[in-house]
Amino acid sequence: MRLIFLGTGAAFTLADDNFQSNAILEADDGGRLLIDCGTDARRAMKAAGLCQRDITDVYISHLHGDHVGGLEWLGFTTYFTQGLGRPILYIQEDMVGPLWTESLKAGMEALDFGPGTLDDFFDVRPLPATGSFLFGGCRLELVPLVHISSGDVVMPSYGLMIHAAAGPTLFTSDCLHQPETLMPYYRAARLIFHDCDTTPHKGGAHAHYRELVDLPADVKAKTWLYHYADGPLPDAVADGFLGFARPRQVFDLDAAAADEDDVASG
Numbered sequence: 001m002r003l004i005f006l007g008t009g010a011a012f013t014l015a016d017d018n019f020q021s022n023a024i025l026e027a028d029d030g031g032r033l034l035i036d037c038g039t040d041a042r043r044a045m046k047a048a049g050l051c052q053r054d055i056t057d058v059y060i061s062h063l064h065g066d067h068v069g070g071l072e073w074l075g076f077t078t079y080f081t082q083g084l085g086r087p088i089l090y091i092q093e094d095m096v097g098p099l100w101t102e103s104l105k106a107g108m109e110a111l112d113f114g115p116g117t118l119d120d121f122f123d124v125r126p127l128p129a130t131g132s133f134l135f136g137g138c139r140l141e142l143v144p145l146v147h148i149s150s151g152d153v154v155m156p157s158y159g160l161m162i163h164a165a166a167g168p169t170l171f172t173s174d175c176l177h178q179p180e181t182l183m184p185y186y187r188a189a190r191l192i193f194h195d196c197d198t199t200p201h202k203g204g205a206h207a208h209y210r211e212l213v214d215l216p217a218d219v220k221a222k223t224w225l226y227h228y229a230d231g232p233l234p235d236a237v238a239d240g241f242l243g244f245a246r247p248r249q250v251f252d253l254d255a256a257a258a259d260e261d262d263v264a265s266g
């Protein structure tokens with residue numbers, strides 16, 4: 001099982017060599033699970049040498065545009081590509097309705113045969129907040145997290161615990177710093193990919209580098225950072241992290257612990 005970052009940037013990245021933080025989980029059986037499909041997705045996939053034909057499954061962590069804004073592209077191009085089946089779409093069950101009625105319906109409802117629905121484009125598999133699903137022989141467990149909390153409005157995001165053969169990998173998705181919730185996952189994970197804001201002024205939606213740098217050394221020692229701002233970055237390796245993941249970097253999630261140095265390539 002390999003994790004490939006299509007992009008590692010924040011929502012509004014304009015970097016020439018980076019895109020929004022979407023990734024692909026590539027199974028040994030040839031399946032490819034797109035983890036979030038933002039507005040940059042089609043160009044990010046082209047830069048990685050991929051197209052809609054290469055995607056068998058999609059996972060959506062939450063409903064921001066940099067995570068769902070490319071689904072109109074993916075839905076239409078797979079629908080109109082002859083011989084291509086609907087991608088399987090895994091998503092926490094409370095987000096299925098809003099994804100269609102508040103994000104996609106206006107642009108996708110009108111089809112040649114009449115009104116279309118989300119099910120015309122995707123094989124939707126709604127999941128409970130603490131659910132899991134199988135992909136490529138691997139169990140992927142949802143990790144319910146808080147992305148934004150403002151008064152009565154709480155926006156969740158669902159990370160993934162990827163139970164690969166060599167041990168679990170935590171992919172946080174977009175989330176605030178919440179060490180109390182995440183510590184059991186940090187402890188259990190063999191490898192961690194963590195949302196990390198690097199802007200000068202901490203906002204209310206992402207864990208910030210200044211917070212993450214205070215995590216225990218043994219947690220930082222297995223953590224790659226992503227979803228960072230354009231521009232100069234702190235020296236994450238000097239601060240005890242594995243580093244900032246780079247666009248199109250490939251991580252072998254099945255690499256044996258003894259081969260740790262070979263886990264990352266590309």
Ligand SMILES: [Zn+2]
Pocket residue numbers: 062064067147174
């Ligand atoms: Zn977000």
